[in-house]
Every structure is written in C-alpha cells, then in structure tokens.
Amino acid sequence: MVQTNRQILLASRPEGAASVDNFRLVQTPLAPLAQGQVRVRNHWLSLDPYMRGRMNDSKSYAAPQPLDTVMIGGTSGEVVESLNPKFKAGDKVVGMGGWQEYATSDGSDLHVVDTTHVPLAAYLGPVGMPGVTAWYGLNRIIAPKAGETVVVSAASGAVGSVVGQLAKSAGCRAVGIAGGADKCRYVVEELGFDACVDYKAGNLYQDLKAATPDGVDGYFENVGGDILNATLARMNAFGRIALCGMIAGYDGEPIPLKHPQLLLTQRLLVQGFIVSEHIDVWPQALSELGGLVAKKQLAYRESVAEGLENAPTAFLGMLKGQNFGKQLVKLI
Amino acid sequence: MVQTNRQILLASRPEGAASVDNFRLVQTPLAPLAQGQVRVRNHWLSLDPYMRGRMNDSKSYAAPQPLDTVMIGGTSGEVVESLNPKFKAGDKVVGMGGWQEYATSDGSDLHVVDTTHVPLAAYLGPVGMPGVTAWYGLNRIIAPKAGETVVVSAASGAVGSVVGQLAKSAGCRAVGIAGGADKCRYVVEELGFDACVDYKAGNLYQDLKAATPDGVDGYFENVGGDILNATLARMNAFGRIALCGMIAGYDGEPIPLKHPQLLLTQRLLVQGFIVSEHIDVWPQALSELGGLVAKKQLAYRESVAEGLENAPTAFLGMLKGQNFGKQLVKLI
Known part of the structure; x- marks a missing residue:
C-alpha cells in the first residue's frame, strides 16, 4: 500500500x-x-x-x-x-x-x-462542471430561439465549445471569440460554429460586426473587459447576457464597462451565475451532455x-x- | 371656437x-x-x-x-x-x-x-406612466421579499417615490437616494422611507453603507454613474437591479461601470426596461395605484x-x- x-x-x-x-x-x-x-x-x-x-x-x-x-x-x-x-x-x-x-x-x-x-x-x-455551466447559461439564461445569434467568448475552451455546439443544435447562428487563428479555425471547422472572431487580430469590434450581421441576441461571457465592451455594442433589443466569467480581471486590472447605457437602451438582461448553485439542473444537463458525447455528437x-x-x-x-x-x- | x-x-x-x-x-x-x-x-x-x-x-x-x-x-x-x-x-x-x-x-x-x-x-x-414604471420594475424585476432592502435613486421623483412606498408595503426596508437635505427629509418624513442618502452631501458610499446595514437586495436605478457604482458595491448575492433610467449620461458624459465583476461575483440580475413595452401590466398596475391614491395611501x-x-x-x-x-x- x-x-x-x-x-x-x-x-x-x-x-x-x-x-x-x-x-x-x-x-x-x-x-x-x-x-x-x-x-x-x-x-x-x-x-x-x-x-x-x-x-x-x-x-x-x-x-x-x-x-x-x-x-x-x-x-x-x-x-x-x-x-x-x-x-x-x-x-x-x-x-x-x-x-x-x-x-x-x-x-x-x-x-x-x-x-x-x-x-x-x-x-x-463536457460531461462535468464546464459542460453543465454551458448548458445552464445557454438554456436557462440566454434561452435562445431558432434563428437568433449567440456569441460566446473563450469559444475553444471547455465551456465555450459546448455553448456554441448547443446553440447550433438549437437552430441559432453560433459565433465564437477566441485568441489566434488556430483556435478560430478549430472553432469553425471542428466545432461547427458559423464564425469565429480572433480577438488578437485586426479590429475586434469591426470583425465581430462582420460576423454578426443581424446583431447579437444572446451572449455567453467568459472573459470581460474589451471583449464585453465590443459585444455589448452589438446586442439587439431584448438580448440576454449570461455572465459566467471575467478572466480579464482576475489579476486585478480594471475592466470597466464603458457604456452601461446600452443595458437600458437595448433593454438587456444580464445574469451572473455560478453553476454549483444550480444543482437542480445537473442531472438533466449531465444526462443530455453524456448522451451527446457517447454518440460523438459533441466535440x-x-x-x-x-x-x-x-x-x-x-x-x-x-x-x-x-x-x-x-x-x-x-x-x- | x-x-x-x-x-x-x-x-x-x-x-x-x-x-x-x-x-x-x-x-x-x-x-x-x-x-x-x-x-x-x-x-x-x-x-x-x-x-x-x-x-x-x-x-x-x-x-x-x-x-x-x-x-x-x-x-x-x-x-x-x-x-x-x-x-x-x-x-x-x-x-x-x-x-x-x-x-x-x-x-x-x-x-x-x-x-x-x-x-x-x-x-x-402616480396613476400614469411614472407609477406604472415603478410598479413594473419593483414587482416584475426586483420582486422583493419581506425583510429585504430596496434602494431607489431619484427617490423624491415621480417614479422613485412610488417605488419606495410600494417596497414598504411589501415589507421591505426602503432606502432612497436624493439630492439635498430637503428632498431627503421629504422622502423619509412624508413618503415613509426608512432612510434617504443625500448624494450631494458627505461620502455617498459610506452614507449608503450606513443606511443599508444588511446590504441591498433590490435596486431601482434612475440615475446611473457614480450612484450606480456606489450601490453596486452594496449589492447582496442574488440581488436584482431594475434599470429604468440613466439620467447622469443623457448629455453624453461617460458613465462607466467601474466594477462589472460584481455582477458576476454577487450573481446579480440586471434588467433594462421601458414600461411602454409591457402594456399587459398596465390595467392591473393602474387599478392598484389608482386605488391607493384615491384612499390617500400613496403620497x-x-x-x-x-x-x-x-x-x-x-x-x-x-x-x-x-x-x-x-x-x-x-x-x-
């Protein structure tokens, strides 16, 4: 022993x-x-x-x-x-x-x-905490309707990758934000998102605008800071923002929200959440996610x-x- | 003629x-x-x-x-x-x-x-648009429970005065924010709020802290800017913010939200709204508000x-x- x-x-x-x-x-x-x-x-x-x-x-x-x-x-x-x-x-x-x-x-x-x-x-x-986090924020906060546009930051990550794939399954346009050409290629080609914006290249807001021609109805936020400011400016009326993480500020840097007025003028919903406080959804979420992974329908x-x-x-x-x-x- | x-x-x-x-x-x-x-x-x-x-x-x-x-x-x-x-x-x-x-x-x-x-x-x-605005934001977004603390800015105004009185009726601690000693006196003595913070006097955050010893569960925002930043720092976990107005930014001044991380760490809900988009509640709200005014129960x-x-x-x-x-x- x-x-x-x-x-x-x-x-x-x-x-x-x-x-x-x-x-x-x-x-x-x-x-x-x-x-x-x-x-x-x-x-x-x-x-x-x-x-x-x-x-x-x-x-x-x-x-x-x-x-x-x-x-x-x-x-x-x-x-x-x-x-x-x-x-x-x-x-x-x-x-x-x-x-x-x-x-x-x-x-x-x-x-x-x-x-x-x-x-x-x-x-x-995908069949654990990150997967349930994605499932909860998408289904219980963003609650997307077919035809809407859903954006997720850190799109190639453990949470973001599931968010986009579930959004696609729900009939939405799924747009990722990720750092670097390799990650963006993976997000589109292997995860099946409709588009991915490389926040390290070019102009974030202009690139996001090009990728979301109909605006943004649901946003799943893992990062905060500049990425949140850019996406907020693309939100449609009655949009929903699931606030899951703000990694940009974890070291203590200021990450002010530049134009909070948009929350009012676009009548947005913002909801911060911690998945461990929603244990009621775990059995359903894990059952769905486990089924998708077992059938190789969730990359x-x-x-x-x-x-x-x-x-x-x-x-x-x-x-x-x-x-x-x-x-x-x-x-x- | x-x-x-x-x-x-x-x-x-x-x-x-x-x-x-x-x-x-x-x-x-x-x-x-x-x-x-x-x-x-x-x-x-x-x-x-x-x-x-x-x-x-x-x-x-x-x-x-x-x-x-x-x-x-x-x-x-x-x-x-x-x-x-x-x-x-x-x-x-x-x-x-x-x-x-x-x-x-x-x-x-x-x-x-x-x-x-x-x-x-x-x-x-009180029996028109301002009253229904107060009614909707308080009842449909903040949804206060007895014993909770509800804060409202522009508390002596047409909307804020109704918010606080309805919050009191719901068994909450009602705290106003207003500009000047006269308005604050009116808010407490004539409207019956538990406390009122004069944002023009002293230290807004410290005064608000003293007036909300148990933190803030619901916030009805009419102003934005410094007042929103101060109140956000007092929000309890699972707090709700009804975003009704941001008059501080109406002339185009920047009114950044300094610490959006609080939305996440406190798992807050923020909902921007325009009362004219919720006509379904108007009959019920006007009936209740009209009854209160007729009975002189709403100052x-x-x-x-x-x-x-x-x-x-x-x-x-x-x-x-x-x-x-x-x-x-x-x-x-």
Whole structure:
C-alpha cells in the first residue's frame, strides 16, 4: 500500500498576476482510513479559471482558499480503498479531490461514473462542471430561439465549445471569440460554429460586426473587459447576457464597462451565475451532455499536462489562454 | 371656437447639455376636425427624462424626435370637440398630446379617466406612466421579499417615490437616494422611507453603507454613474437591479461601470426596461395605484410650471434635479 501522497499547496497569495511561487509541492504521509472514508487515486485533475479567484483574499462568491492547504480542484479517478459502504475499490469516481495524487474523503463529494462510453477525463469537461455551466447559461439564461445569434467568448475552451455546439443544435447562428487563428479555425471547422472572431487580430469590434450581421441576441461571457465592451455594442433589443466569467480581471486590472447605457437602451438582461448553485439542473444537463458525447455528437478537445508537478505551470498558461480546449493534468 | 394653437417644437438637437435654444414656441391655426378626430384642450403636460433621449439623433429604444415637430409628451385634459363616437365633449382624457395647448387625435392614444377621486394631474404621475414604471420594475424585476432592502435613486421623483412606498408595503426596508437635505427629509418624513442618502452631501458610499446595514437586495436605478457604482458595491448575492433610467449620461458624459465583476461575483440580475413595452401590466398596475391614491395611501408631490412657454425651462431644470416630485406644466 502506498504510504506517501504528493500535494500542491497554496503557498502565498498573488500580488497582481499569479506565479509558480504561489504554489508549493509537498510530500505527506497517508494516514490509515477512518470508518466511512474513501481513498481515491486521482487520475485527472481539472484546471479552471475560478481557481484564480480563490487564490485572492477578497470578497467573492466563495471563501478564499486558506494558505498552506491543498489547492481546490475537480478530479476523476479510481477508488483504491473504502471503509464507506457506498463505494468499493475499482469504482470510477468524480469528486473534488484537489491538486494531489490521493484524496481521502467521506464520500459526500464523490459520484460513481460509467466509463463504458464516456472517457473518465470527459467527466471533468463536457460531461462535468464546464459542460453543465454551458448548458445552464445557454438554456436557462440566454434561452435562445431558432434563428437568433449567440456569441460566446473563450469559444475553444471547455465551456465555450459546448455553448456554441448547443446553440447550433438549437437552430441559432453560433459565433465564437477566441485568441489566434488556430483556435478560430478549430472553432469553425471542428466545432461547427458559423464564425469565429480572433480577438488578437485586426479590429475586434469591426470583425465581430462582420460576423454578426443581424446583431447579437444572446451572449455567453467568459472573459470581460474589451471583449464585453465590443459585444455589448452589438446586442439587439431584448438580448440576454449570461455572465459566467471575467478572466480579464482576475489579476486585478480594471475592466470597466464603458457604456452601461446600452443595458437600458437595448433593454438587456444580464445574469451572473455560478453553476454549483444550480444543482437542480445537473442531472438533466449531465444526462443530455453524456448522451451527446457517447454518440460523438459533441466535440471537445483537451490540453493535457503530465504529472502533478506541472499543474502550476499549466494553470498559469491557461489563465493566459495558452491551453487549447479543456486544461487537464494527468496524474501519472 | 378657438382658432389658434400654441406649440413648442424641437428646433435643434443639443450638443452636450440641452438648452432653451433647442426649442421654439409657435402659434398655428387649428384646422377643422376630420371625421373620426377628437380635439383635446390639454390642461397638464408631463415632463419626463426620456424626452431628453428623444432629442438626440442617436440609436436608442425610440426613434429620435424629428426636428420642427411638436415635442412629444404625455398630457391630460378635456375633450372640446369630437367627431369620434368613442369620445364626447367634456370627457376627461389622458393621452400623448405633446407640448401644445390643443391636441388633435384619431383617439387611439386617448383614455377617458374618472376624476371623482383621482385628480386629473395624477394620471400623469402616480396613476400614469411614472407609477406604472415603478410598479413594473419593483414587482416584475426586483420582486422583493419581506425583510429585504430596496434602494431607489431619484427617490423624491415621480417614479422613485412610488417605488419606495410600494417596497414598504411589501415589507421591505426602503432606502432612497436624493439630492439635498430637503428632498431627503421629504422622502423619509412624508413618503415613509426608512432612510434617504443625500448624494450631494458627505461620502455617498459610506452614507449608503450606513443606511443599508444588511446590504441591498433590490435596486431601482434612475440615475446611473457614480450612484450606480456606489450601490453596486452594496449589492447582496442574488440581488436584482431594475434599470429604468440613466439620467447622469443623457448629455453624453461617460458613465462607466467601474466594477462589472460584481455582477458576476454577487450573481446579480440586471434588467433594462421601458414600461411602454409591457402594456399587459398596465390595467392591473393602474387599478392598484389608482386605488391607493384615491384612499390617500400613496403620497406624491408635484412641481408645477405655469404656462406652455415655461415648459423648456422647467424641463431643463428637471434634468438637473431642480424639480421636487413630478414635474408638470399647467397649460393655462
């Protein structure tokens, strides 16, 4: 039986941009399980933008992560030992195991999953939190009608890629915003969006205008800042904005909304949301998303870093958009 | 029979702030009525912030008012001549008669009203468009629960005064924002709000914080700019913002939203709206508001300018907050 765990702790809080110095890799002994506990060997660690918010010591929707504790994070893996009657060794599970190779849990965060048709890693992507995030924002906030135009930022990412594909299924024109020609090509050619605007090239507003000749009815926002300002100026009357993330401001840069008057003159709806607060929709959303992935009707892409020790670098790269699709760490 | 009408036309579009030079008073002959037409002697003209938006030649929710036409505006008055079977001389009516002493209409904008218990002028205030605006934003967007805190800006005005009184009736803590000690005293002592913050005195954010010890659950916005920025920073999780007006930006000044991240971190709902697009609620709202006014359970105040020729000055004063309560012009 393995006696040692490897973990990454939050060592310090970022001042401005996060850096590798904010993290610390430690080795810790594994204590014997207590009654009711489950031990999971994490195979996959999910890296997500929300983690950046937790690193700050500021008021947000979640308490800051305490210093010197294991970084929070979604994981999927296999039960290796269980003193909990709901789980047995060999079960494939998803949970909130954190940035570590072994997680010890009372089972309350764990769900057994079926990997017959859906890969274990996909439960951290299109059939996990990112997928449900896309599903909720699109179906419950934007609520698109066939023929409308839906725009999503970070379109090649874990959430954005699902938003656009679901919007296409709903009969909408799906337009992505992404950084770089490669990502934009992927968004159009492999994900099937109608168009994709490269925010790093040319004039964002003019390019978005060309890609949305009938204006924008629904906007799924992951980025904020200049991208939000440009898209807001394209919104049609009675448009809906699902506010899911504002990664542009995570390091503390000001990202003012330049023309809030547009919210009034176009009678827009804006709704900020956190998918973990809408657990009522998860069963339906996961069932639909799992079915689409199993039938290969929902495309997705993963960026995989190998080894726990590479998680900080992969995380920092993701915050800069260096990943391509869902950022995962394979815990070897 | 009177043969001459007096009218105020939009003479030119403002560059920056509006001025009296943008208006022109003219005398015009009254043509004989055609079949189906109604002639109304306007007794009261309503002056409202939305009119400022119509003076610009820019994209908004309504087409710009054409130059050299009678300024748009709500009116109440009395039918003096009718070739329309739905109206007879002596009927008291509300309509969109515009800035003129006599309005000639096909009757489609006119509604006969009962002045037994509700004064004719009140149909332009608490029992008219401003009242329904308050009713809609509070009940259909903010949807307050007893015990919550509701804040409204321009609290002593035609809309804000109704918002706060309805919020009190719903069991909420009602907090106003208004300009000057007199208005704040009126808001608390005569309208019955729990508190009122004078945005012209002291530190707006600190004063608002003191007045909203449990944060803000619902915000009814008439002003925008600094006031919106301060209130946004007090919003509780799952707060709702009814966006009704942004008078701070009507002359074209930038009024950026400084921290749009709060919309996400507090999971806020923002909904811009125009009450004329929600005609389905008008009968219910007017019935409730009329009942409250008739029973003297809804207080309101009017600023009355005398004579059509004084409408431009009164209008410009209202845009600067120099009115106190609903701004009307009595057409002598």
